[in-house]
Amino acid sequence: MRGIVIYDSIFGNTEQVAVAVRSSLSLDGGAEVVRVADMTPGLLADADFIVIGSPTRGFRPTDAIVHFLKALPAGALNGKRAAAFDTRISVDDIEQAMLRIIVKNGGYAAPNIAKRLEKCGARIEAPPEGFFVKGSEGPLKEGEVERAASWAKRIAAAAQSGNE
Ligand SMILES: Cc1cc2nc3c(=O)[nH]c(=O)nc-3n(C[C@H](O)[C@H](O)[C@H](O)COP(=O)(O)O)c2cc1C
Numbered sequence: 001m002r003g004i005v006i007y008d009s010i011f012g013n014t015e016q017v018a019v020a021v022r023s024s025l026s027l028d029g030g031a032e033v034v035r036v037a038d039m040t041p042g043l044l045a046d047a048d049f050i051v052i053g054s055p056t057r058g059f060r061p062t063d064a065i066v067h068f069l070k071a072l073p074a075g076a077l078n079g080k081r082a083a084a085f086d087t088r089i090s091v092d093d094i095e096q097a098m099l100r101i102i103v104k105n106g107g108y109a110a111p112n113i114a115k116r117l118e119k120c121g122a123r124i125e126a127p128p129e130g131f132f133v134k135g136s137e138g139p140l141k142e143g144e145v146e147r148a149a150s151w152a153k154r155i156a157a158a159a160q161s162g163n164e
Contacts, residue, residue, distance in 0.1 A: 004031065005022045014055045017085065020149050021149070024152035036062075050077065054110075060107070086113070088130045
């Protein structure tokens, strides 16, 4: 099984998570990490397991990720496995109560990505996951890179066991 981690990142936090996920995504066919702007149809066709990560911006993925997903035809991911993650602000770190409520209820990028992956025919291997940044531009909170690495191990194991 071959994997690909496709990501977008404005300030570098999601890129850091994407690199950590790829490093721990132990699949028998290997894995690579590619910024969404550099994606090609060939890279997608070669992958059996697709992981997509985006910063949460205004409760949703970045425009580049949204466009990439919208451009995939129905059934484009039939037979492939997938998972989604995002980076987001920890609600506990938002001082203003009103803003806390808005951010909490607004939603996050990863569930949105997972829904679209599923719509294109992929089988989602794990619930969408969020990794936390400290402020609106990061950095990542302590321990999040390590948490991303263990998440990657778990999803890779799930994808490979489901493959038997
Ligand atoms: C314009 C803007 C909108 C944002 N919207 C949200 C949001 O709706 N929810 C949230 O949790 N974080 C939000 N954030 C924080 C981002 O999630 C954070 O910038 C991102 O995790 C950093 O990832 P990156 O370094 O890969 O760009 C926003 C940040 C900016 C600058």
